Amino acid sequence: xxxxxxxxxxxIKGKTVEELSKxxxxxxxxxxxxVGKMFSEQFAEEEKxxxxxxxxxxxxxxxxxxxxxxxxxLASIPLILNPKQAFRFLKVFRDGSSFxxxxxxxxxxxxxxxxxxxxxxxxxxxxxxxxxxx
Numbered sequence: 001x002x003x004x005x006x007x008x009x010x011x012i013k014g015k016t017v018e019e020l021s022k023x024x025x026x027x028x029x030x031x032x033x034x035v036g037k038m039f040s041e042q043f044a045e046e047e048k049x050x051x052x053x054x055x056x057x058x059x060x061x062x063x064x065x066x067x068x069x070x071x072x073x074l075a076s077i078p079l080i081l082n083p084k085q086a087f088r089f090l091k092v093f094r095d096g097s098s099f100x101x102x103x104x105x106x107x108x109x110x111x112x113x114x115x116x117x118x119x120x121x122x123x124x125x126x127x128x129x130x131x132x133x134x
Contacts, residue, residue, distance in 0.1 A: 003020070003024050003025070004020040004021050006024060007023060007024035008020065010024070012024050012027060069087075069090070069094075069111070069114060070087070071083045071084055073118060074086045076122070077118065077121045077122055078122075079121055090114075094106070094110040095107070
């Protein structure tokens, strides 16, 4: 809902809350990609350019984690029996209790880790095998 409000303030087009949010995030992705490329091009030395590219890739992984954080994605994992409950649990795990404000750093770290967890969880059918590999 907050993204839809921000999208309207930025005069981004969309008819529904989901569409506004999606359009805002596409603008955000193109902007961060552009800034990341500009940032990496500022360094003439190859080593520094690679470091800047690594930071840009971290932003990309963080965005992918945000995209993967949905009930639909959790429902696609055979290990999860109740995707709604799992989503609520992970949301509290990411954001903290309802009386605390989540830090941007904790949300970014969660978004970086989530794709790896989901990727590994989809590989295994039995929870015991998954826990042994992690």
